[in-house]
Amino acid sequence: xRKQIVAGNWKMNTTFSDGAExxxxxxxxxxxxxxxxxxxxxxxxxxxxxxxxxxxxxxEVSGQNCSNQAKGAFTGEVSAEMLKSAGANHVILxxxxxxxxxxxxxxxxxxxxxxxxxxxxxxxxxxxxxxxxRENNEHFEVVSKQIKGMFYGINAEDFKNIIIAYxxxxxxGTGKTATPIQAQEMHxxxxxxxxxxxxxxxxxxxxxxxxGSCKPSNxxxxxxxxxxxxxxxxxxxxxxxxxxxxxxxx
Ligand code: 13P
Numbered sequence: 001x002r003k004q005i006v007a008g009n010w011k012m013n014t015t016f017s018d019g020a021e022x023x024x025x026x027x028x029x030x031x032x033x034x035x036x037x038x039x040x041x042x043x044x045x046x047x048x049x050x051x052x053x054x055x056x057x058x059x060e061v062s063g064q065n066c067s068n069q070a071k072g073a074f075t076g077e078v079s080a081e082m083l084k085s086a087g088a089n090h091v092i093l094x095x096x097x098x099x100x101x102x103x104x105x106x107x108x109x110x111x112x113x114x115x116x117x118x119x120x121x122x123x124x125x126x127x128x129x130x131x132x133x134r135e136n137n138e139h140f141e142v143v144s145k146q147i148k149g150m151f152y153g154i155n156a157e158d159f160k161n162i163i164i165a166y167x168x169x170x171x172x173g174t175g176k177t178a179t180p181i182q183a184q185e186m187h188x189x190x191x192x193x194x195x196x197x198x199x200x201x202x203x204x205x206x207x208x209x210x211x212g213s214c215k216p217s218n219x220x221x222x223x224x225x226x227x228x229x230x231x232x233x234x235x236x237x238x239x240x241x242x243x244x245x246x247x248x249x250x
Contacts, residue, residue, distance in 0.1 A: 001205070002204065002205050002206060002207050002229055003037050003207050003229065003230075004035055004036045004037065004207070004223075004229055004230050004250050005036065005037045005038075005039060005163065005207050005209055005229060005230040005231075006036055006037070006038055006039070006209075006230050006231050006233065006243070006246055006247040007038075007039035007040070007041060007062065007090070007092075007124060007163075007165075007209065007230070007231070007232050007233065007237075008039070008040045008041060008233050008237025008238075008243050009041045009064060009092055009095070009211070009232055009233065009234050009237060010040070010041060010042045010043060010064075010237060010238060011043075011064070011097070011234060012043060013043070013238055014042065014043065014046070014238070016045055016046060016049070019042050019043070019045075019046040019049070019050075020046065020049050020053065022238065022240060023040065023042070023046075023049070023050055023053045023054065023059075024053065025240035026038075026040065026059065026240045026243060026244065027053065027054065027057050027059065028240075029240055029241070029244040030057060030058050030059065030244070032244065032248055033058060033244060033247045033248060035250070036230065036247045036248075036250060037058075037060065037230075038058055038059045038060070038243075038247055039059070039060045039061070039062050039090055039124075040054070040059055040060075040061060040062065040237070041061075041062035041063065041064045041090070041092055041124075042061075043064065044063065044064075044078050044083075047061060047063060047083060047086040047087060047088050048086040048087055050087065050088075051086055051087015051088065052087065054087075055087070060089055060090060061087050061088045061089065061090070062088055062089075062090035062091055062092055062124060063078065063083040063088050063090070063091040063092065063121070064091075064092050064095070065078070065091070065092065065093065065095070065098060065112075066078055066079060066080045066082075066083055066091050066093070066112055066115070066116060066121070067079050067080070067112070067115075068108055068111035068112045068115060069115075070115065079115075079119075080112075080115045080116045080118070080119035080121050081119050083119075083121060084119045084120060084121055088121065089120070089121060089122060090121060090122045090123070090124055090163075091112075091116050091121045091122075091123055091124070092123075092124045092126065092165075092232070093109050093112045093113055093116065093123045093124065093125050093126070093150075094106075094109040094112075094125050094126045094127065094146075094150055095126045095167070096126060096128055096130075096167060096169045096172060097172075100169075105149075106145070106146055106148075106149025106150045106152075107149060107152075109125070109149075109150045110149060110150050110151070110152050110153070110154075113125060113150060113151070113154060113162070114153070114154070117154075117158050117161060117162075122161045122162065122163060123161075123162055123163070124163045124164075124165055124209070124232065125150055125151075125162060125163070125164050125165065126164075126165045126166075126167050126211070126232070127143050127146040127147060127150070127164065127165070127166060127167070127190070128143065128146075128166055128167040128168045128169050128211075128212070129142040129143060129168060129169065129170075130169045130170060131169070131170035134168065134170060139168070139186065140186070140189055143166070143186065143189065143190065143193075144189075144193055147164075147190065147193055147194070151197075156198045156199065156202050159194070159198050159202045159206065160202070160205070162206070163206075163207050163208075163209060164190060164194075164206065164207075164208045164209070165208070165209040165210070165211050165232040166183070166186050166187060166190060166208060166209070166210055166211070167210075167211035167212050167232060168182075168186075168212050169212075170212075171211075171212025171213050172211065172212045172213070172234065173213070173234060173235060174212075174213060175213050176212075176213060177212060177213040177214065177215075177218050177222070178210070178212060178222075180221045180222055180224065180225055180228075183210045183222050183225060183228055184225035184226070184227055184228060187208045187210070187225065187227035187228050188226075188227045190208055190227075191203050191204075191206065191208060191227055194206055207229040207230065208227060208228065208229050209228075209229060209230045209231050209232045210222050210223075210228050210230075210231050210232070211231060211232035211233065211234065213234075213235075214231040214232075214233050214236065214246060215235075215236045215242060215246070216236070216242050216245035216246055216249065219231060219245075219246040219249035220249045223249050223250050230250075231246060233246055
């Protein structure tokens, strides 16, 4: 049975105290959430605090990125092992903002996926096309190439601990959401792509999340699709009420 998941990517928002307060507000509202896994991905400065505050709650903690290196002289980097030791059990990898602003490639993301799995972190691996690619009808080809590159050398056993997030870049932070039909057809395509490499059991158990201007007002129609297993939420995850309302949209 695949999991329903709502994950909040806080991006570079909140100070330490604002973030701790937001975590406390979310915890207070989780009683209404029944069959949905909640994950929050605060900035690194809050990973350890989030780990402490959420122990014995329904909420799990994620990093927003990690290094492709295990340890050593890599100034400014945070390793998968460090994240795990601070209380995270997930990590978002390959986000389009990392690709666009920090020039991350599918090859680099592949290394990060491998090192995350070695450290028992579940990667939430992002894919998605930019507007030009969608307008030129290249979106399936682009996502297929991202998946092939990012999961090179990843085996079926590893795939039991992987979540995929489809985030059309033109929908991120723009208020322009993919239609339920656009989301469903891409999620189905991703599941079929994984099925072709890893078989139907792995593909059926894989949670595929939608990200891109997902909010309480549109989450229900997106999550109603058979291949949409939840959301990776940016802006709306910074409001405890909105985040919980989205989690209750299945
Ligand atoms: P928004 O929900 O703000 O569009 O961001 C989506 C996202 O990038 C989540 O990773």
